Amino acid sequence: MLELDNLSVRFGGLAAVDGVSLRVDSHEVLGLVGPNGAGKTTLFNAISGLARPAGGTIRFNGANIVRTALFRRSRLGIGRTFQIPQPMHTLTVRENLIVAQRFGTGRVDDGRIDEILDFTSLAGKAGSDAATGLALTELKALEVAKALATNPRLLLLDEVLAGLETVGKRRFMTMLRELHARFGVAMIVIEHDIETISTLCQRVAVLDFGRLIADGTPEAVFRDPAVMRSYTGTSAGTSAETSAGTSTGGSHA
């Protein structure tokens, strides 16, 4: 479905994404981890059309979309959320979904919007002001709902669980698993928490200084000493240690 070949994104002298080659198959759930500043969000920006690559190709369902405009990528089926929820202010929750759906599909389907509101547990908030009427969990749910309204085949989820407390996080993870099964989308999931990634994802890719340093099953990747060193500054622990909530949120700073 998605194939990145030697993809690079530069900010002046900084290679934020540095020669990354990676593929995601339809219906696959891929975790994307790495320390702060490793290039994860920049990679999402390149795939979704917000960042212009300095080199390499992005193939989506066979076509090279590296020069394709943002809204066209959305219409091809690439949806995303943002790390910091970005509701459209002054609009209600339902209106947010209508705008997202029109952007992503070129039309409005009220039945589909009702389905998404139900699915994301936002039906009771459909008429609420999106900027002022929502708790953090609901704002995160709205990010997912807006992305779903664009009718994605590939969903890029940028730290949608960050900041949620344990119960909210569990509920959200259940929702993401159901989403994958019910809407049949492939997903790339950026999260720092190893337990979350191991639970949600079949495969994990690790970025470090913009480079892909590992790609494999969660069990294999999180046991790789080089991987663990790169973002925690420690050597690999046992699987019990690494699945007990270890964060991948190390920093090069």
Ligand SMILES: Nc1ncnc2c1ncn2[C@@H]1O[C@H](COP(=O)(O)OP(=O)(O)OP(=O)(O)O)[C@@H](O)[C@H]1O
């Ligand atoms: N618009 C920009 N202009 C200049 N440098 C940028 C820009 N966006 C990102 N960077 C730099 O590119 C590198 C990668 O940043 P990016 O946000 O992609 O990392 P990340 O892995 O998503 O980090 P985090 O886990 O903190 O969200 C960092 O060094 C960052 O400072």
